[in-house]
Amino acid sequence: MSFDVERVRRDFPILSQKIRGKDLVFLDSGASAQKPRAVIDAMVRCMEERYANVHRGAYFLSEAATEAYEAARLATARFLNAPDPRGIVFAKNSTEAINLVAHSWGRHMLRPGQAVLFSELEHHANIVPWHLLKEDKGVELRVVRVTDSGEIDLEDLAAKLEDGKVGLVAIAHMSNVLGTVAPAERIARMAHAAGAKVLFDGSQAAVHRRVDLQALDADFYVFTGHKLYGPTGIGVLAAKLEHLERMPPFLGGGDMISSVTLERSEWAPPPAKFEAGTPPIVEAVGLHAAIDYVTAIGMEAIEAHERHLVDRAMRRLTDIEGVTLLGRAQDRGGVFAMATDYAHAHDLATLLDRAGIAVRAGRHCAEPLHTRFGVEGGTVRASFGLYTTEAEVDYLAEALTKAREFFA
Amino acid sequence: MSFDVERVRRDFPILSQKIRGKDLVFLDSGASAQKPRAVIDAMVRCMEERYANVHRGAYFLSEAATEAYEAARLATARFLNAPDPRGIVFAKNSTEAINLVAHSWGRHMLRPGQAVLFSELEHHANIVPWHLLKEDKGVELRVVRVTDSGEIDLEDLAAKLEDGKVGLVAIAHMSNVLGTVAPAERIARMAHAAGAKVLFDGSQAAVHRRVDLQALDADFYVFTGHKLYGPTGIGVLAAKLEHLERMPPFLGGGDMISSVTLERSEWAPPPAKFEAGTPPIVEAVGLHAAIDYVTAIGMEAIEAHERHLVDRAMRRLTDIEGVTLLGRAQDRGGVFAMATDYAHAHDLATLLDRAGIAVRAGRHCAEPLHTRFGVEGGTVRASFGLYTTEAEVDYLAEALTKAREFFA
Amino acid sequence: MFDDLRDLYQEVILDHGRKPRNFRRLEDADRSARGDNPMCGDRLELFLKLAPDGRIADAAFQGRGCAISTASASLLTETVKGKTAAEAHALSDSFRELAMTGTCPHCQAALEEEMERLQPLSGVHEFPSRVKCATLAWHTLNAALDGAKEASSE
Amino acid sequence: MFDDLRDLYQEVILDHGRKPRNFRRLEDADRSARGDNPMCGDRLELFLKLAPDGRIADAAFQGRGCAISTASASLLTETVKGKTAAEAHALSDSFRELAMTGTCPHCQAALEEEMERLQPLSGVHEFPSRVKCATLAWHTLNAALDGAKEASSE
Numbered sequence A, B: 001m002s003f004d005v006e007r008v009r010r011d012f013p014i015l016s017q018k019i020r021g022k023d024l025v026f027l028d029s030g031a032s033a034q035k036p037r038a039v040i041d042a043m044v045r046c047m048e049e050r051y052a053n054v055h056r057g058a059y060f061l062s063e064a065a066t067e068a069y070e071a072a073r074l075a076t077a078r079f080l081n082a083p084d085p086r087g088i089v090f091a092k093n094s095t096e097a098i099n100l101v102a103h104s105w106g107r108h109m110l111r112p113g114q115a116v117l118f119s120e121l122e123h124h125a126n127i128v129p130w131h132l133l134k135e136d137k138g139v140e141l142r143v144v145r146v147t148d149s150g151e152i153d154l155e156d157l158a159a160k161l162e163d164g165k166v167g168l169v170a171i172a173h174m175s176n177v178l179g180t181v182a183p184a185e186r187i188a189r190m191a192h193a194a195g196a197k198v199l200f201d202g203s204q205a206a207v208h209r210r211v212d213l214q215a216l217d218a219d220f221y222v223f224t225g226h227k228l229y230g231p232t233g234i235g236v237l238a239a240k241l242e243h244l245e246r247m248p249p250f251l252g253g254g255d256m257i258s259s260v261t262l263e264r265s266e267w268a269p270p271p272a273k274f275e276a277g278t279p280p281i282v283e284a285v286g287l288h289a290a291i292d293y294v295t296a297i298g299m300e301a302i303e304a305h306e307r308h309l310v311d312r313a314m315r316r317l318t319d320i321e322g323v324t325l326l327g328r329a330q331d332r333g334g335v336f337a338m339a340t341d342y343a344h345a346h347d348l349a350t351l352l353d354r355a356g357i358a359v360r361a362g363r364h365c366a367e368p369l370h371t372r373f374g375v376e377g378g379t380v381r382a383s384f385g386l387y388t389t390e391a392e393v394d395y396l397a398e399a400l401t402k403a404r405e406f407f408a
Numbered sequence C, D: 001m002f003d004d005l006r007d008l009y010q011e012v013i014l015d016h017g018r019k020p021r022n023f024r025r026l027e028d029a030d031r032s033a034r035g036d037n038p039m040c041g042d043r044l045e046l047f048l049k050l051a052p053d054g055r056i057a058d059a060a061f062q063g064r065g066c067a068i069s070t071a072s073a074s075l076l077t078e079t080v081k082g083k084t085a086a087e088a089h090a091l092s093d094s095f096r097e098l099a100m101t102g103t104c105p106h107c108q109a110a111l112e113e114e115m116e117r118l119q120p121l122s123g124v125h126e127f128p129s130r131v132k133c134a135t136l137a138w139h140t141l142n143a144a145l146d147g148a149k150e151a152s153s154e
Ligand SMILES: Cc1ncc(COP(=O)(O)O)c(C=O)c1O
Pocket: A254, A276, A277, A278, A279, B030, B031, B093, B094, B095, B096, B123, B125, B126, B172, B174, B175, B176, B201, B203, B204, B224, B225, B235, B365
């Protein structure tokens, strides 16, 4: 199927909005993506025709809602080529999914003296939970270096795995700042060979590439609905069932127990054990629609389209005077963080906004990475989605050029 | 304003559905309520016109989304008459909100030797987190008895508070099984006089009554969006700011820190400290619309309408042969759990479903309460919403009578 | 009001639901397992007595549940008697297909008679939330045959 | 492309942003406070030297931030000199109203001249996410005057 970006854009109602009289050029999909009509409609239909709380309801609407909720789990498992749908846990976002692993697996399965290893390019969601774990349990934290080109330093990784003390390697499958795509299969093999489990933060990667959990052999993989053109309020933890079975629950409440007395509780099998309380029902339906949407277009077609955009951006954004790109990884996706010598990131973002361009300014929840690259003040980040066009990339380049004149 | 239930019903698209050819009689609002058009529309508009990730975005859509998200916080604070909007934390549901308190406040503010007290009528969401806390930290758990009429036994409460060792009293403001409304102000005074903090699980109460946190003087109050005619995926923890300020964070990630280095994190002030990761943006907008919706109708009008229904149900459901109502509290809302001598709850629910009646069968995430009342096998529960009619109550009574013949 | 429910609650189901057969402990059971459906609170314990040749000599159960799960357990104890473990497994698989789809086209001819007796439970396939009630006893049977102690029809 | 932004980025802002006045440590400061806007990473430290009569004898700042926050801090150090603590607080309140609403109808006549100087920053009120950039220094001023050590414009 050939990819027609103009047709795709018509699926997204918000893209036809004018912003302050200008066409919207939405280059902040890395923070959160826009929603196609199919997702919005699926959520509306759920609420207008098939809504009730799931599980335990022996009546039509509840059965229909339960079926829809569980169908979303199956679709998610297929989307990731997960070995078993019971390994798919719905959380509220990537952040909760990683915290779940830190709390439940980290607190109970890591032995004293073991370490958690992450990299310099991680999002705070894959740093702060480990800080909290360290405070609580005293595990060691090791940080893998990132090379000047923005890649995970595999030699450093090997060195830091060598003593066999690392219990978990937690790495972003794709950086939300540099765009770097990590060599995940290789990292998983290295981790496993050193006796460690591996968690990939796929919040960015799952949006842009086909993910194959069986090929990756990942112990834990997380992503978040709202970046995949789906709703807010839902994230995914995909885990090997054997881990989930051994892990104690994280949140306690309804639907995650098999029996409760006043004195004690017994846990339900996974995934229920990790889904306390009323789950994101409408959001699961929306996520399912989002998965169907990108699958119908084809992850390969999306990747190819974005590769074109990345190539063009690399050409157009690298020769603008006063603009410095962070990172130049070989394998990268459509995320570009830029520092300029003429304006603070915040001022530049405001300026671009006036031209209709939505970009993010700051440190993008990756403060250590900005420190690493000596840009504590932050960067302006443009990030692409499947609806991004070459014309938008060109327009951004033009605006960056003119911005220099403005501030001069 | 006079309350016109037929007009209200037209606001809920799903209520005009036929279920297996019968009019839908939805009596499971206690599990999750249906959504009015205003809520659905607000969510759609957010996704079609004003969507982006919140915070840090220096561009139009992100500013608009941030404003909408924070407006939802203000609306929630007003709805509860909370003393300070910074005490409003958005979680994913009530369950997460209570777990947040157990983890963050419970683990760090309770001193060794202190106890957590809850009652026999609690939902699992207000039991299991305390079991987990006990396992982790060894606090004592005390359980207040429920009288035969289904009320919190205040004498027992007084006795169990007497030694001053209780650090937290955690009680359902309204029972999801018996309908009992707890004398919350009185309980709060008793708790405070004994040196304890108080948490109310308002998951049911906030839907049916005006809640006034300042009058209650509650330390913590939780409710959940989907029962208040709002979306799934959002819940509320309303806490006194002084507690939130002292509590360590629960989930770690983006947006809840003020600075992160590779070695450590510093926390942002509340409520941000407790809202790690991308929050339920669209859901907050939907919750805001739900709050506006019930506020426009008027919580007093809703309460009065439901009081009529409760009175009628008490007359109609109490004289059906073979049907026993659980609980007869003086102050009660529209939740009726029934055991019958002629059918298992599950069979009865299936039967009622065929008549278009949606009720829940089981133990409604309140297993200890069912044990307390000797109905381990479960009950059938009918629960009302603002769209419930007297005719529906009558139809339920008729169906329960005919069901007896069916199984005879 | 409920006429079309006679498909699901056929007289034989109501009868077995009210007066379950073989509803007792087998004190000298060779195999037993507990089945649990946490979602609706149904629980049962299944007991098997094996003959020297390995066939099921006796089967019984105890527990609490709805009419469907009770009738299903009751019919199970009747139909598995005299079966080898392999036959019982095959019957269990066939029954679960029947409960989920309403038919069992690929079922072994050898089990035709037993499937005939279980036929009244086929109506459950139209009620997704009730399928687990019907299959709980059969999951428990598998667990007992395999030497496991617990089954869950979640 | 950006012409309508000249309202926000007036020449005086760009100028103070590029060449902030009083951009230094006051080693002998009587009061100082740190301001932090975690949402955008802006940080500054404000120093005040008080005269024997309690008036602000000197003001200076250091830190990093965008043009708006830098210009605002720079203009602050110029306008608070010679003010009593009460006057400085009043100026701070007035400025924050100006930044949030674009005008300050109730502002004290006595501060007219200072408000005039700060007027170029009023354009920020159209940019909700940037208001905090403009007010950070003023929050920090209040903190310094009140003897607190930190301020946050979150
Ligand atoms: C009294 C009570 N508490 C807590 C809950 C849990 O709410 P949620 O499932 O939205 O977390 C419920 C509803 O299920 C409830 O009725």
